[in-house]
Amino acid sequence: MRGEVPLSLAKTVFCNDYRDILEKVETPCTIIQSSSDIVVPYSVALYMEKKIKGKVTLEVIDAIGHFPQLTAPLQLVDVLKGVLGFDLS
Template sequence: METVCEKGGIATALNAKIYGNGSETLVLAHGYGEDQSAWQLLLPLLACYFKVVVFDMVFSPNLNPKLYDPQRYINDGRYYGGFERSEVNEIYKNIEQNFTGWVQNFAPKAAGQNNTATGAKFEKTLGRMKPYIALSAAKTVFSSDFRHKLPQVMVPCTIIQSKKDVIVPQSVAFYIKNNVGGDATVKILNTEGHFPHLSAHNLLFRVLKETIQIKN
């Protein structure tokens, strides 16, 4: 990381950009298979009120792959994370053996049935990942388990979740709410899919305005 970042620092290495000139700073971090363009619909709305920082995560296809240095989505007893171990193993197998086919199948499911445009955008960014990075990052996402750390989270949290999400069920949001150490609230968006910031950005923005108390 040091050699890759030494000239421009980590901000340059991660393509960090700042929009808006508000007095408070808001940092937006995208998820697996995306890049900072995931925020393109919300960014103009938020930049009216905040200084907004966006960047590309190290697994993003926009970054130098040398930056990527290679474990809870799995059901565990009474905890429902959304996937059985066998299903996750099948995902790993498909990424490794037929990455393009897996991307074409996974992207529309993650986006939701009625979100064709969102699915197409996600398919494009997901498909640009190097397969070995996609596999390694998927293993990190599906195998990481920080549930034991939740009681240490004392800051107030708002968990925003789509009503129907095939990747993360509502039970996960309420599990987090019930196990963090501080106050937490769950807000369910009346929409489908894993990417409300793309498929229902106006609805998400209305909820964010209430959550972070944006005043017109």
């Protein structure tokens, strides 16, 4: 990440709180959580799963960090294929 990106991202994340709208979400959704994420711990995924009113699937990827697209891209693609109903075998 370029040096100026983390500060901007942190401001966006920590200055916005949308927990109050989770109970309004009725669209089926999948929460994808890294198994070891110090930015967003597993408890956050459980909280979201509990609060969202629609059908929720929680998928945990065996990955370290907050960017599974960088640290575990193949696992992320496998989850996305399952969510989107792709069977490329």
